[in-house]
Amino acid sequence: MKFLTSLLCAAQVCLMTLADAAPLSITLPPETAAFKPSSLPGYPLAQQKCSICHSADYINFQPPGMSLAQWTAEAGKMQHVYGAPISDQDVSVIGAYLAATYGSAKASDADVQAASNPPVEQPPTVSVAKVASALLKDNACLSCHAIDHKVVGPAYHDVAAKYANDPQALARVMSSIQHGGSGKWGDVPMPPFAQLGPDDLKSLATFIMSQ
Template sequence: MKILTSLLCAAQVCLMTLADAAPLSITLPPETAVFKPSSLPGYPLAQQKCSTCHSADYINFQPPGMSLAQWTAEAGKMQHVYGAPISDRDVSVIGAYLAATYGSAKATDADVQAASNPPVEQPPTVSVAKVASALLKDNACLSCHAIDHKVVGPAYHDVAVRYANDPQALVRIMSSIQHGGSGKWGEVPMPPFAQLSPDDLKSLATFIMSQ
């Protein structure tokens, strides 16, 4: 019994000592791993993008001799599986750098050069007719106009015919839409649409002249 009591007392003393001890502080060594330099545009991109999620050592842990396709797939995995903040274009550029610097490809290979300089993605073009259709709806233009017959105001086809040979047609129609007016097509006044941007005015005028 005395032995058990002594052990319990010793355990209590140890716990009290640990409780009073300062918290353990661990200092990690500074990061020394760096991406291998390259003249390819993927080098600075990898430094910027890849380093936000992992050390450059991660690259060294991959199997040696990986191809362009394999390195590109690895970069794509970072994007799609782990949610890395990189675009499809970034995946191509970084994959080319990794393949030429750590894999089996060469920087001068045609496919590496192509992957390093992919075409810039262009925003999809929107037709004038589609833009004008939205503007006509948003501004209730078709409550007073129609394409091929008079309503309150003239048909757009008639406007296009009148201005067909006028080199200032777009400017005149844009001005009529923006400022409104009366007397050109009758006595009913057309309200001004001063809130429309120059691009919107041009889209509407171009649409009208195409009728």
């Protein structure tokens, strides 16, 4: 019993000593690996994006002689499987650099050049009708107008017909929406929509004139 008590006391002393000890600090050696230089645009992009997740040494772990398709697939895996912060265009550009610098491709190859200089990604085009539909809803335009019949105000089809041959039609309709008015289509006044900007006014006027 006396031995057991002594053993427990010794264990408590060890635990207290560990608790008071400073946390273990580990210093990693500085990064020495670097991506092989290249004139291809994928070189600075790889330095910027790939280094976020891993060392340049990771490239050397891949099988030698990989093709453009294989290196591009490897870059795509980083994007889709591991969540690397790169776009589809980045995958193409980086894949071309890796294939020409570490694989079997050459920087002068036509497919490497094409992959290194993809077309600039354009934002999706939003149709005037879609923009106008949202504006009509947000501003309650369809409470007083309809496409093909009179409600409180004229049908948009009739407005388009009235201004069909007027070279200033778009500007006139935009002004009517912005400033409102009365007397053109009856005695009920149209309230002004002064809060709408030029782009919104143009979208609505273009939509009305297309009816």
